Amino acid sequence: MGQNHNHDHFVIPFKTLMNVCLWLCFYTVLTVVTAKVPVIHHALGPLAPLVAFGIAAAKAYLVMAHFMGLKYDTKSNRIIFASGFAFLGLLFIIVFIDIFTRVLQTNTL
Amino acid sequence: MGSAAGKNYINEFAGLKSWFTSLDHKRIAILYMISVLTFFLVGGIMALLIRAELFSPGGQFLTGDSYNQVLTYHGAIMVFMVIIPGIPAIFGNFFLPLHIGAKDVAFPRLNLASWYVFMFGAALAVSTMFTSKIDTGWTFYTPYSIKTGTAVVTMVLAAFVMGMSSILTGLNFIVTTHKLRAPGMTMGRIPLFVWAIYSTAILQVLATPILGITLLLLAAERIFGVGIFDPALGGDPVLFQHFFWFYSHPAVYIMILPAMGIISELITTYSKKTIFGYTAIAYSSIGIAAVSFFVWGHHMYVSGQSEVAGVIFSFLTMLVGVPTAIKMFNWLATLYKGSITFDSPMLYALGFMFLFAIGGVTGIMLATLGLDVHFHDTYFVVAHFHYVMVGGTLMALVGAFYYWWPKMFGKMFSETYARLSFVFIFVGFNVTFFPQFVLGAMGMPRRYFDYIAPYESLNKISTVGSWLIGIGFFIVLFNLIHSLLKGAKAPDNPWGSKTLEWTVQSPPTHHNFDHDPVVTAGPYEYR
Amino acid sequence: MSTDNHVTTAGKHHHAHHFKDAWHEFISAKEGIWLFMVTEILMFGGLFVGYFIYHMKYPEMFAEGASFLDWRMGAFNTFVLIGSSLTMALGIHYIQVGKNKAASWALITTLACGAIFMVVKYFEYTHKIHLGLLPGKFFAYPEAVSQNLAMYFGFYFCMTGLHGTHVLIGMALITWVLIRNMRGEFDSHYFTPVEGVGIFWHIVDLIWIFLFPLLYLVG
Numbered sequence: 001m002g003q004n005h006n007h008d009h010f011v012i013p014f015k016t017l018m019n020v021c022l023w024l025c026f027y028t029v030l031t032v033v034t035a036k037v038p039v040i041h042h043a044l045g046p047l048a049p050l051v052a053f054g055i056a057a058a059k060a061y062l063v064m065a066h067f068m069g070l071k072y073d074t075k076s077n078r079i080i081f082a083s084g085f086a087f088l089g090l091l092f093i094i095v096f097i098d099i100f101t102r103v104l105q106t107n108t109l
Numbered sequence: 110m111g112s113a114a115g116k117n118y119i120n121e122f123a124g125l126k127s128w129f130t131s132l133d134h135k136r137i138a139i140l141y142m143i144s145v146l147t148f149f150l151v152g153g154i155m156a157l158l159i160r161a162e163l164f165s166p167g168g169q170f171l172t173g174d175s176y177n178q179v180l181t182y183h184g185a186i187m188v189f190m191v192i193i194p195g196i197p198a199i200f201g202n203f204f205l206p207l208h209i210g211a212k213d214v215a216f217p218r219l220n221l222a223s224w225y226v227f228m229f230g231a232a233l234a235v236s237t238m239f240t241s242k243i244d245t246g247w248t249f250y251t252p253y254s255i256k257t258g259t260a261v262v263t264m265v266l267a268a269f270v271m272g273m274s275s276i277l278t279g280l281n282f283i284v285t286t287h288k289l290r291a292p293g294m295t296m297g298r299i300p301l302f303v304w305a306i307y308s309t310a311i312l313q314v315l316a317t318p319i320l321g322i323t324l325l326l327l328a329a330e331r332i333f334g335v336g337i338f339d340p341a342l343g344g345d346p347v348l349f350q351h352f353f354w355f356y357s358h359p360a361v362y363i364m365i366l367p368a369m370g371i372i373s374e375l376i377t378t379y380s381k382k383t384i385f386g387y388t389a390i391a392y393s394s395i396g397i398a399a400v401s402f403f404v405w406g407h408h409m410y411v412s413g414q415s416e417v418a419g420v421i422f423s424f425l426t427m428l429v430g431v432p433t434a435i436k437m438f439n440w441l442a443t444l445y446k447g448s449i450t451f452d453s454p455m456l457y458a459l460g461f462m463f464l465f466a467i468g469g470v471t472g473i474m475l476a477t478l479g480l481d482v483h484f485h486d487t488y489f490v491v492a493h494f495h496y497v498m499v500g501g502t503l504m505a506l507v508g509a510f511y512y513w514w515p516k517m518f519g520k521m522f523s524e525t526y527a528r529l530s531f532v533f534i535f536v537g538f539n540v541t542f543f544p545q546f547v548l549g550a551m552g553m554p555r556r557y558f559d560y561i562a563p564y565e566s567l568n569k570i571s572t573v574g575s576w577l578i579g580i581g582f583f584i585v586l587f588n589l590i591h592s593l594l595k596g597a598k599a600p601d602n603p604w605g606s607k608t609l610e611w612t613v614q615s616p617p618t619h620h621n622f623d624h625d626p627v628v629t630a631g632p633y634e635y636r
Numbered sequence: 637m638s639t640d641n642h643v644t645t646a647g648k649h650h651h652a653h654h655f656k657d658a659w660h661e662f663i664s665a666k667e668g669i670w671l672f673m674v675t676e677i678l679m680f681g682g683l684f685v686g687y688f689i690y691h692m693k694y695p696e697m698f699a700e701g702a703s704f705l706d707w708r709m710g711a712f713n714t715f716v717l718i719g720s721s722l723t724m725a726l727g728i729h730y731i732q733v734g735k736n737k738a739a740s741w742a743l744i745t746t747l748a749c750g751a752i753f754m755v756v757k758y759f760e761y762t763h764k765i766h767l768g769l770l771p772g773k774f775f776a777y778p779e780a781v782s783q784n785l786a787m788y789f790g791f792y793f794c795m796t797g798l799h800g801t802h803v804l805i806g807m808a809l810i811t812w813v814l815i816r817n818m819r820g821e822f823d824s825h826y827f828t829p830v831e832g833v834g835i836f837w838h839i840v841d842l843i844w845i846f847l848f849p850l851l852y853l854v855g
Binding site for chain 3: 213215276280281283287289314315318319321322325329330334335337339342343344352
Binding site for chain 1: 662663666667670674677678684693707722724825827834838841848849854
């Protein structure tokens with residue numbers, strides 16, 4: 001009966017899960033503060049949406065890496081999941097290029 | 110060899126219920142085969158109706174509205190219910206496990222579920238033919254698809270459901286290819302048909318979800334008037350086209366890649382020669398799949414898309430011709446100094462190469478921005494995609510039927526009638542569609558039920574061609590059915606091919622292989 | 637039996653015949669689960685792409701729409717979903733270390749969090765319906781400043797609606813594995829369906845992580 005130690009389910013430790021949860025809560029508070037506290041929000045100016053996106057990305061990383069277990073999973077599963085985001089990025093970039101390089105044509109007649 | 114004497118996957122379990130609850134990939138393939146061929150018949154009748162109407166200018170027997178409905182169903186049925194599922198669901202299901210030495214696909218229950226999901230979607234689609242028939246074209250462009258009083262919501266839901274089936278099949282095939290290869294069967298030793306199905310599966314998983322959300326948004330637009338595609342609310346109808354073609358362009362590669370996989374198998378088998386450039390063909394399949402995601406805007410050059418975007422898409426579209434051409438040259442090189450026999454499957458393969466070359470080259474013409482401004486929405490486009498989808502995929506599909514029929518059913522068909530069917534289909538196809546290149550260049554618009562007098566003679570020729578194609582396909586059908594009833598018993602390997610499915614009995618047993626095959630060489634070790 | 641962070645494979649689950657062993661079945665199932673999750677990301681992602689494009693075109697209109705959303709309810713729901721992700725992950729953890737009863741409670745807590753989320757959603761929706769802030773052609777709020785504010789609420793209801801639908805589907809799936817766990821079908825060697833449902837539930841959390849700032853904290 002399987003002595004092969006490759007056949008082991010990794011158990012994510014209880015402490016890791018709790019830690020991740022606390023960090024997620026912290027980031028949530030941070031994103032609300034940077035958006036809703038007027039002094040901070042105005043100080044950020046045009047960077048505000050980027051900061052919000054960055055915090056969301058950090059939270060997303062924690063969920064994907066630890067709760068979904070990608071950090072402890074195979075490289076191929078990580079590539080598979082990343083490919084979804086890559087193609088989404090492609091769709092966004094090219095549609096963006098189209099919409100923001102349109103030149104309004106007026107009637108030449 | 111084989112389990113109890115005379116037992117195979119067909120006769121081992123009896124009764125209809127055993128077929129509708131079977132987890133055997135081979136039986137599921139047969140379920141798909143019967144449904145897809147039935148839908149092909151319906152879509153084909155639509156085609157004949159279109160061509161009959163276009164025999165002469167003016168209304169023959171269809172009004173403008175009915176004509177729009179007929180052409181919409183022809184497109185929607187052929188695209189969503191025949192060509193996209195076609196080769197993967199029938200031959201991918203049947204032969205992928207056999208090709209890699211596996212007993213089944215990775216998720217057999219999911220496989221059966223895919224078929225039921227597909228049939229549910231198909232039922233929804235067909236139901237609209239009895240309620241208010243849609244007339245938007247299979248592409249559902251806004252704003253007409255939002256305003257028309259026909260059953261668009263049901264139809265897009267149908268397409269959504271069929272898309273789910275496609276995703277589940279693709280997912281199944283990817284995991285099967287990754288995880289169920291027999292010992293010694295490295296990725297460098299899988300048949301090129303498997304590379305093709307695998308690349309297709311990647312497209313099915315990555316592209317179809319975008320179709321899903323696009324169709325949901327269209328439904329939301331119709332029901333709630335959300336505004337995302339409506340200029341009155343600041344929305345953009347071209348955005349619909351971006352979303353739609355982001356899936357539908359990779360979709361056309363879902364249609365052609367498996368066909369190319371079949372051609373690789375046929376060319377090498379009937380040349381009795383190791384395929385030339387295995388690695389190049391394998392990587393070109395992945396390459397085509399990858400590049401297919403970057404080119405969708407070539408459907409939109411004159412839609413209102415920016416010129417900058419148009420130029421980018423034109424350039425990228427030229428690139429996709431490269432891996433495609435690589436395949437063609439490798440097949441040619443395989444034929445060179447091969448011991449070629451002109452069995453009917455080979456005729457279809459050679460026919461594919463000729464017709465797909467024309468289709469592909471005219472695709473490059475359409476990719477050229479300046480030319481497309483003239484050709485867009487004309488019969489030139491119609492001819493182009495029929496050359497690649499019918500002259501390409503459908504020829505490969507029929508070739509696959511003839512090639513694999515003896516293995517699937519243990520019966521040989523009439524070679525004479527098979528060759529005759531090829532003549533009717535090949536000649537009929539060119540008679541139908543070559544004139545359409547000329548018509549398009551002369552400016553005849555597509556999706557019109559009427560036309561001016563100068564287009565009449567070419568339209569008449571085209572319609573006669575459609576009857577020849579129809580006859581050809583009926584010969585195929587009768588030939589194959591007749592073989593089931595009265596055909597000679599097929600040997601295990603009638604063609605002398607080297608891939609794994611020919612090492613088992615015809616038809617295969619339920620478990621495919623009695624013992625895991627151990628693979629020590631590539632799939633095409635002829636000489 | 638478990639030592640440090642690993643448990644060995646063996647046990648009463650019988651793997652399907654076309655797999656070599658239970659581990660082979662597990663890693664194949666995992667890959668299939670991840671491939672399915674890619675499709676979920678892409679489907680939601682399409683909505684996000686549409687949102688980004690229009691947000692860039694009509695920033696004031698989106699800011700006006702966001703002003704009708706209560707960021708406190710959104711933040712509360714964010715904490716609820718984060719907590720539910722924790723309890724979901726704990727559910728799997730407990731099964732892996734042989735504490736099936738604790739796992740059931742973790743799953744029940746996850747369900748409760750999902751229900752709380754939907755109740756808050758219900759209050760948010762009724763508030764908007766009451767004000768006439770509805771998508772597209774049903775929009776009936778007379779004091780709108782932006783001409784096309786209806787589009788914002790089209791996005792709002794589509795995105796949160798699709799997300800909410802997935803919350804409900806997730807809750808149904810969690811109920812299913814909860815029942816199977818209570819029947820003793822899972823142990824440290826076999827818990828693949830729970831893992832799959834867990835990953836699905838984390839996707840629901842993941843989508844909300846982006847929805848919250850995009851819809852509630854804009855402008």
